[in-house]
């Protein structure tokens with residue numbers, strides 16, 4: 001687990017707010033996510049100077065400018081790669097990567113999966129609004145099939161990514177989902193990500209009220225949550241519903257299915273274990289919903305320990321230096337050397 | 344068997360010789376050439392080498408596409424090129440003969456492995472008749488030796504199976520050439536013993552083959568006498584043999600030490616740059632971190648991240664990778680962070696000629712980014728010069744907080760020469776301090792408040808209390824670094840970024856200029872054409888004609904005195920392995936009527952080509968009159 005710093009001074013949200021005016025569209029889900037991140041860091045008593053926020057391009061990528069931390073607003077899609085450089089160079093820092101679905105799963109998809117498989121010590125927050133906001137409304141790699149958008153007037157014919165499935169397939173050691181309507185849940189997930197050593201991937205359902213308004217309303221609206229969100233709680237049977245009357249079980253093929261508890265009995269419910277070494281069950285859970293129109297799991301899908309990349313790099317550096325630091329003369333004279341004397 | 348090479352017959356002393364070893368890519372020709380080179384270097388000859396790798400790694404054995412060659416030029420005086428044309432060609436099969444014959448000097452010696460000239464071998468090489476007996480080699484001295492069978496015979500006592508024994512035939516060839524040029528034998532024997540210590544049978548077979556080659560030269564009547572090339576009178580100092588990519592890697596390690604910063608290399612494998620990644624990955628005891636990234640873009644992006652975090656970010660690549668890194672270079676220019684981008688140029692466009700050399704990325708380095716995005720460019724001129732160029736690139740990157748492009752090419756990357764190693768204690772301190780305190784009277788930190796002299800911005804790294812700041816690729820307000828879409832501010836920032844780079848002209852040496860050749864003609868070069876230009880000028884001067892020479896290590900900005908130098912000459916001649924790139928920059932910048940000599944064949948200029956161009960230019964001047 002992490003070396004969580006504690007400071008004697010109690011921090012407040014404002015300690016993590018920069019002096020820049022926040023410029024997302026009024027009503028954008030990003031405001032709530034920003035607030036949750038600032039409050040999480042304050043609650044953790046994190047040192048602002050040890051937080052590094054790296055982003056690519058997109059609405060979400062403006063995030064670092066609003067945080068009173070070290071920040072780098074990079075180029076489209078490359079945030080996970082830039083962050084990898086920061087994290088490998090400086091394992092003492094807490095490195096956050098913030099981006100949207102287009103940034104991280106389209107142009108930067110390659111970097112996202114490779115950062116996850118390497119288990120670089122990053123906290124990756126993927127703000128998924130299922131649309132391109134900054135470029136004003138084209139469908140994204142997480143938009144549902146048939147999406148009508150500026151670039152798909154007849155509906156998109158692309159099958160979307162399921163980001164949780166992709167992250168699990170990419171060997172991520174921590175995978176979670178939360179949404180912008182529930183600050184406490186967001187804060188709990190961000191805190192878990194912060195404490196996890198290695199790549200922590202958090203998908204945040206985020207409403208883009210200008211280009212894709214209400215995309216998640218069917219599951220995140222207050223009156224929908226109990227019937228449409230499936231809370232994942234470690235060590236507990238997975239159940240949900242207004243009267244907790246529904247649950248999740250694995251069928252004979254290992255597929256996760258929503259069932260009425262009355263039909264199958266309590267004992268058949270899947271007890272959630274986020275620490276399973278094998279990601280198969282976590283993957284099955286990620287397939288419960290193909291989009292925010294069906295009951296959707298929220299919470300931590302997977303949290304396992306594996307040495308992180310920066311740590312292993314550091315280990316090799318230490319081992320290589322056991323015999324003392326490098327000697328430049330010995331290095332350049334590591335081939336046959338001959339001397340030519342004057343005259 | 345005897346390893347004694349004391350002369351039995353007269354030895355003829357030569358000033359220099361150019362030898363080319365050629366065979367199938369599985370025949371070990373690079374290794375053979377390396378052994379000959381290392382021993383000659385230690386013996387004290389000056390030398391230069393040029394490996395020629397097959398274009399296709401998996402070309403079928405015995406075909407021209409699979410031929411691998413290694414040329415070495417050794418001499419008793421200072422030399423600057425691997426030689427125009429070999430006097431001796433060792434050809435292990437018909438394909439090697441076919442691919443290399445046209446380069447051999449008239450009357451040159453061809454040593455061929457006669458065992459490999461069966462009808463099938465000839466057919467694979469594309470010969471319709473056997474050149475060894477169809478008269479096509481008249482004019483050469485052809486020495487046919489059944490190297491394979493002699494090698495197998497020689498290693499019989501070792502117990503090695505004939506199929507494995509055959510593999511040692513390159514050592515037979517090496518032994519023979521060692522006898523011909525009276526090279527010291529012991530270093531090779533001990534090298535084999537060390538290299539193959541784990542496999543005693545192979546070791547024995549190689550030593551036996553090597554000695555068999557030596558003895559073959561000694562006892563047969565094929566050669567009238569051996570030759571000798573005496574040690575060269577090189578400047579006093581400690582020497583080793585080095586190729587460009589190794590020298591460049593060492594230069595980066597040294598620069599990290601001089602800058603007191605860990606090196607972080609983010610790189611994706613690409614020919615001919617991968618050897619730098621290989622070399623640097625060995626030196627973790629110097630704090631060097633290497634990341635083999637998922638692609639070219641991730642390589643540079645991670646390097647930028649490392650620089651932001653306070654290390655020295657480096658990325659290494661070749662032309663296609665530079666294309667991919669362009670956007671990230673623009674980001675580093677906008678962020679004003681130190682970064683080293685190393686381009687080992689190869690034939691382009693697209694995949695082009697990956698294993699062949701070219702100098703065609705100069706304009707890419709200069710202009711290959713959107714927006715006004717200038718950065719410093721330096722180029723290495725010889726393999727050993729890569730060491731110093733790397734340090735210079737790092738010095739500029741750190742002092743001016745800018746990405747710097749270092750241009751090398753396939754020819755110097757893989758070519759080797761004796762390197763008079765520098766006095767390490769005399770290398771400059773190139774470290775720059777991190778900013779640790781607020782830089783405004785009100786106790787605030789502005790990430791874009793520039794140093795008045797260098798125009799560099801402060802470098803404050805994460806972890807520093809009180810200096811938290813955000814930077815990005817969006818245009819920034821001068822000083823505060825806050826996002827700014829103000830048009831006047833953009834104009835100001837664009838000019839400031841350009842001025843910062845242009846000012847570097849005052850922080851670099853004047854043009855390297857040999858003005859002993861009058862003011863009629865100046866040969867102006869950059870990068871790896873240095874050696875061949877120098878040699879050509881020397882020959883022209885020997886013929887009694889006047890010509891001067893200037894060479895550019897810094898290609899952006901140019902040295903401050905370059906305009907003055909150029910204007911002293913009636914004509915400026917610029918040789919380049921491209922279709923004329925430096926010449927465009929020079930004409931645009933200085934309005935001088937520079938002439939171009941170009942070659943784009945994937946191989947370096949031959950000395951006579953530049954010599955001829957100089958002579959033609961001088962004659963044109965003569966015709967014009969004084």
Ligand code: SF4
Pocket residue numbers: 023024025027028029030059060129133134207208209210211
């Ligand atoms: S376009 Fe959408 S995602 Fe972007 S700021 Fe506006 S509401 Fe938010």
